[in-house]
Amino acid sequence: MAADKKDFNYVVDRFADIEVLRYKVPDFENLSLKQKLLIYHLTEAALAGRDILWDQNGKYNLAIRDLIENVYSNYSGDKDSTEYKALEKYMKQIWFANGIHHHYSMDKFTPDFSREFLEKQISLLPASSRNKVTDTLLEVIFNPAVMPKKVNQAEGQDLILTSATNIYDGVTQQEVEAYYAAIKDTTDMTPVSYGLNTRKIKVDGKVVEQPYKIGGLYTEAIERIVKELKAASQYAENAAQKAYIDKLVEYYTTGDLKAFDEYSILWCEDTASQVDFINGFIESYDDPLGMTGSWESIVNFKNEEASSRTEVLSTNAQWFEDHSPVDPRFRKDKVKGVSAKVITAAILAGDAYPATPIGINLPNANWIRAAHGSKSVTLENITQAYDEASHGDGFNEEFVIDEPTRQLMNNYLFITDNLHTDLHECLGHGSGRLLPGVDQDALKAHGSTLEEARADLFALYYLADPKLIELGLLDNPEAYKAEYYKYILNGLMTQLMRIEPGKDVEEAHMRNRKLISEWAYEHGKADKVIEYVKQNGKTYIKINDYGKLRSLFGQLLGEIQRIKSEGDYEAGRDLVERYAVKVDKDIHNEVLARYSHLSIAPYKGFVNPVYTLVLETDGKSGVADVTVSYSEDYIPQMMRYSKEYSTLPR
Template identity: 35%
Template sequence: MHNPLNRTISQVLSAVAILAMAFFGAAPVLAQQPAAERRYLIEQVGPYAVVQYYVDGFEKLTPEQRVVAYYLAEAGIAGDPIYYDQISRYGLELKQLLEGIWTHPQGIDAAALEKIHRYTKLFWVNHGNYHLDSSRKFVPEFTPAELRTAAQRALKNGANFGAKDSKALEAKLKRLDQPIFDPNYRPALTVKIPPAGQDIVTASGNNLYENVTLAEVEKVQGTHGLNSRVAKRGGKVIEEVWRAGTPDRKVAPGRYAATIRRIVANLEKATEVAEPEQADALRKLIRFYQTGEKSDWYTYNIAWVKAASTVDAINGFIEQYLDPRSEKGAYESVVSFVDFEQTKLMRDFAAHAQYFESRAPWREEFKKQNVQPPVANVVTVVSEAGETGPLSPAGINLPNEQDIRQKYGTKSVLLFNVSAAFAGATGEKAAEEFSAGEEEKARARKYRPRARNLLVAMHEVLGHGSGKVSEKLSGDPRAYLKEYYSTLEEARADLVALWNFTDPRLAALGVADQEELMRAAYDAEARQALVILNRYRQGDQVMEDHDRGTQMIVHYLMDRFGCIEAITREANVYLRVTDYAKMHQGVGELLAELMRIKAEGDYNGIKKLIDTYGVKLNPAWRDQVVERATRIGLPTRAAFVSPLVEPVRDADGKIVDARVVHTQDFAAVMLTYSRKSLGYLPAR
């Protein structure tokens, strides 16, 4: 299961439903990043903010672990073309056309080329010409004539389009004309509610089925549900199994055989350097890729879920979102490693959880004894391909096979450096526009990323797990507080974090610059009450639970404590903290009240608080925030630039180590993926 990135980590965490978890920033809370090198927001591509994520701590792995990461990344990238093909049957042909033009631009009209570039980037983000979140097809700004002229010119420049001459290229362009330009040709990728006269298979534009109806698919007793395409050939419905074939030729090669062999070759290299347990799991994955058999997939997954290697890979035909029948697995690859530094910090926090509970501002009777905070797997992502990149999830819980889950458990990971990069991209912009003055702006630049990591950590470890409900309450407070419960709980966890920012124990845990971090966090909280308004472009109500929590906290503090004020400068509104000590006091008071409400299941109490402070928005502020957010290009959706893992060789050319390169260049990374996985681009 993938958890999306468009909301906060808390939602991801609750959606993942992990038994035991907590988490910390990928960028170490304690260390400071050199700001100049950390450019998160690279460019805007259609509705997507293109964001570079960073791999901290790679240098702390052993050379063997880095080499394993290199081969696993190579394996992932080798399979990337599969996902283009799964999306659309013309996807790889169109990719070759666009990349041929991109790499052979001499003499092409600049305006036309610019439009082709924009389309190509959007195509890379989505592995095809459908928006993956809405499932809708998108069409280019350029005309068929502009594309033809550009392609013919690129051909003269030496582009390899798989067409031997300009006539063959014309035929190819004619074939691609409808797929590219006709919005009504296969208009939606995955259709669960088909229009009249169609079914979910015929109405879906993806390439998991060809020329078959739902009834025909269901008639075939499929033996390779997860890893096959169903097509009609000569009147006969067949399964084209995705597999390489076995070396002894007992199992014949299937669809994607050549590509899968490249995945396998890299996995084999990885087994040579991997820890024994991981090498064993990888050999089982190789076996599955060769046979394509479900039993081999199960054997692999059981080994994978048990293996606790530092460097890990998710690689295979995994999630079933692309298939309207929820059966076929889309290709994906995530290579990551455990973030030991953050795990240590997390354990430190967990170890002191009882101390923080005892210092909570709520009544003694609501304080928990024997606090046992949850523990989570926080990983640093190194490389993503296929369905997980450039559009990355924020959390993943696997395997999906229910029987394995029940018998052997699951692995849940938070891709924290990825979500931290998105927070970095949005936070930088929001801080520049919505800070009330230069001092606040400077503080945000210097301290906000660390303040956020700390806040998130305390929110999860010390916040959600804290507090005790009244003995008079029978059952879960959720049942009493109903539709207000989630808002209360998110606000409560935020307040616990904000409250503890001033606690002396933080210094003992190694947190430096505590006063400035507290101020940066309080500033950000106030600012956030404006920034969230950008998400409610219609109506006059804040809807989402975290947003309602933020709105409630800030407006409560403004009203009852006067520690945050709204000021207007050059017609722009700002929310500015005027008194941090008073804000801390207000945070404590509201937190104590929320804990009482939760403990006693006081429905009327929470209804009054949230209805008064958390729901209704100021439409004039909202209109202004939307205008300012639009003007500065405040990101709402992100696509990610993966780092590249490069091999380090010894004098004999043997790969003995690897390093990570952050290109901050989306096109360069996508073209590198093509060079590694497809043969048509010239070497640089």
């Protein structure tokens, strides 16, 4: 059983720009043994896919991880030396990013140790631990011109040739776009998610897809995933859950994207099961063209008490759709199958680990959402860990304009932040519709940014609606202002702490927040809706008219929904390039200087709990229980994962 808050040490490690936390799994001990065994095998299936994401993120990542871990494990020199400590930091960084590129900026890490130091340590390794392509690995690690960017989003460049991600090899952006334009059937109202589970290469001068499946790419890892999914299927809570687990096994076995759609429909229609999970190639943020899914998994179970608010939202989904400030042509006439719940995360894996989302809305296929609905979740034990770890960090005192605003945020930010996530995931992503014949990939490289902006705007607009008071989700009509202030402050200023001087904003979620905030600032300028003000030589954000700000959010939501519904690439590109990319150098420098006085890491992530099977005392009767513990630290966990879940050949 988890310790009380005052005894639970949330912070595990701190290095570079990263803070690693723990999260609790409250009420796990109250689940039935069958549910615990289901979770156990699903967590094993989750951890078995670790190597897949590493390889997707870069073709040399696994070999570099092995090399650095071997040097670290076999090091016998002075462990207080500057170079050894730099080696340890680099190892922690690539673990956190699942590869040699930063998980947010996408820039390649620059080691603080020398090439000579690493070469010497390699020479001291046992022969069995020396990688055969060491010279290549050293060049990748130390040459800044080699694979400098995991995902490049710079306008006017070939986004595939300038990205180091390993989902393309030997092909250009023009070739890939032409390939998919040729094979897509624009009259198909139920299209598969083209390119979701493949690497694109060139064979005999033609673009070819290599599928991720048993017998194909990543077969060694997928076979282990499937083995654990089959074990989990035996403990399914009901026939519906067993059906979608078995369908997922079929998809992994065949690589057939129609099977994935069938799985997605079965999954989103199962709303009765308490235990749930995602496992597969899902979100496409790390594809410069926004098509191929990065491998990830989250295992969870329903937080019954907290889910009451998301159930209220999903029950009223049609009201929110009908009152949306978008052109009625782009609204859904009938919202189908929106289910939402608050969950307790039990394990994080792949692209959801160590950094993780706080909300999920799936499936991503627009036609499945329209015909069968969607499933939305908020990971409240994760948001709780963030909240507990941030107490007393000095952020509000440094950046929030005045005491009344700080007090409002202290009182209401946790609930309004969670409600924003609920609205974003539960209703925002599921709202609206494409016009007939519009390709869901029409917005290309800007699709992820615009989709996140659309969902955020939907949430922001409705967070201030009296309907939330009527539904009992908020008890103060002023509460929404806490989230509005934090959002605009973050979008205009404080998220810049994550950007290196001279760099543009590139990550989709950061671009989304900047786009919304900058657009609202510019379009509210005449009425001074938002202002930059100086106090004691420091810049602050002041919101003068929250009502007009809500109106601006509604206007922008209407335009972005139009762009998505009509597939208006040029208008979408213009919005992103004008408002979401470029950074004001003076504001940026000031934000970095003010953050430097605070003990706040720009990025946070997690170590997982450890699940252990407890056998019956006679040793023959099977499993008596599954226990959860929180004692494993960052380095031991990563080293154990590398030992126990290394599945792919190097």
